[in-house]
Amino acid sequence: ETNNTNKFDKLDKFIASHLGTRTEVVAKHVSGKEIPIELGLTEIQLSTEAGDNGTTTTNNEEDKTGNDRIFCLFMHDLTRRKKNECILLKRKRQIESVMEASFDPDFTICKDGKIQNANHAAEDLFGYTKNEMIGQNISMILPSIEQDGDFMETYLGKRSEQVVVKKDGHHVDVEMGVTAIDNEEANNEMLFCVIMHDLTRR
Secondary structure, eight states: OHHHHHHHHHHHHHHHHHBTOEEEEEEEOTTSOEEEEEEEEEEEOOOEEEOTTSOEEEOHHHHHTTTTOEEEEEEEEOHHHHHHHHHHHHHHHHHHHHHHHOSSOEEEEETTOBEEEEOHHHHHHHOOOHHHHTTSBGGGTOGGGGGSSSHHHHHBTOEEEEEEEOTTSOEEEEEEEEEEEEEGGGTTEEEEEEEEEEOSOO
16 A cells, blocks of 8 residues: 555656656666657546536546546657757867867858857957857957948858957958858758958968
8 A cells, every 4th residue: 555655646746747848858668778758748638517508517626636637648759859969969069179270260150140159269369258259240340241231142152351350449450251051950040150360460
C-alpha cells in the first residue's frame, strides 16, 4: 500500500508539473538508448451528463475529486532536430574561430545592418566591447551607409575604401569587403560578413 501511495504521489507531481506545457525530456528506448523528446500533457474531459434542456455537460465535480480524470500524453522525437542543432552549433563555432583568427576587424551582420557578431580585432580598433556592438546597426561605426540606400546592393562582393568612426570619435580610413554567408540557423536567412582593413599605416 505504501508503494502504491508513493506511485500516486509521483504521478500527481508529474501531472502538476507537466499539464498544459511542453517539456524537453530524455526517454529511454527498450534497447536502453536514450532519446530526446518533447513531451506534452493535456486533460480530456469524458465524464458527461445530460442537462434538463437536452444538452451534454461535463461533470466537473468528479474532476475535482480526482475521479474519472483522463490525460493525453504525447511525445515528439527530437533526435533529428538535436542532430541538426549540433551541426549548426559546430558550424557557428567554426565561423567564430575563423573570425577570431583574423587580424582585421570582422563583423557578421544581417540584411538590415544589425551586428550579430564581432571579433576582438574590431574591439581593438573601434574601442567598443563586443557586447556594445552586438544588436547595434553597423552605421554606428560606418555612418556613410545611411546615405547609401541598400547597403548590401551597394557593397556586396566589392572592396571599397571607407571612413569609419571609433568610439572616441576619431576617424579611420579602412578598406572594406562584404561577402554573403548562408544562415541555416534562421531558415536560410542571409547573413553578411564585413571585413575592414585599417589603412592608417598605408
